[in-house]
Amino acid sequence: MSAGENLDLHVNSWFDRGVIILGTLLFSLTIILATVQVVVRILDIQVAGIPFHWTEPLARYCLVIATYVGAAIATRNNEHIKMDYFPNRLAERSPRAKNILDIVVSFIIIVFGLIVVRGAAMMTSQTWTDQFGSVQVVTSGMLYLGIGFAFVLLVVYEVGTLVQLLRSATSNSDQSGVDA
Helix, strand or coil: CCCCHHHCCCCCCHHHHHHHHHHHHHHHHHHHHHHHHHHHHHHCCCECCECCCCHHHHHHHHHHHHHHHHHHHHHHCCCCCCCCHHHHHHHHHCHHHHHHHHHHHHHHHHHHHHHHHHHHHHHHHHHCCCEECCEEEEEHHHHHHHHHHHHHHHHHHHHHHHHHHHHHHHHHHHHHHHHC
16 A cells, blocks of 8 residues: 555656655654654653754644645645535536636635745745754754745646646536537
8 A cells, every 4th residue: 555545645646646755754754753752751861962852843843844745735636625615506506607716716826825935935045044943953944945845836736726627617618619
């Protein structure tokens, strides 16, 4: 069984598989670091005189980035949280209007994602050398880089969704023109 197989995740390419593996690795690292933190604090362990206080912030950073990678995966599988009461009601009355609404929403998500990517890129360059918390090898810029990368994945997947919506809109309009 491979990553994502038991979750009914759509894996259509090596890119999808890589994103799922990345999310799984980040989440696994978060769990491992949190477990180490709990064990070390309970037993007050120091290996070779090195304290393990760095595990808590590093686990937090991994969780933040894993959350955004997970959002990209949810977007890819069309399982992201959304309000669907009104769009479903609209689909009952006019499927074409629902399709137009889906296209507009997808476009808004892409624009928002690009704004976040731009902001993350600016923050990455401005804070690349700023130490963040007690983990000296991880800087604020690295955290922003991870967030920006995850949003690039989200935008890539949302562009794919937009292309599918546009194709279905054009094929539906072609079919309605033939039937008329």
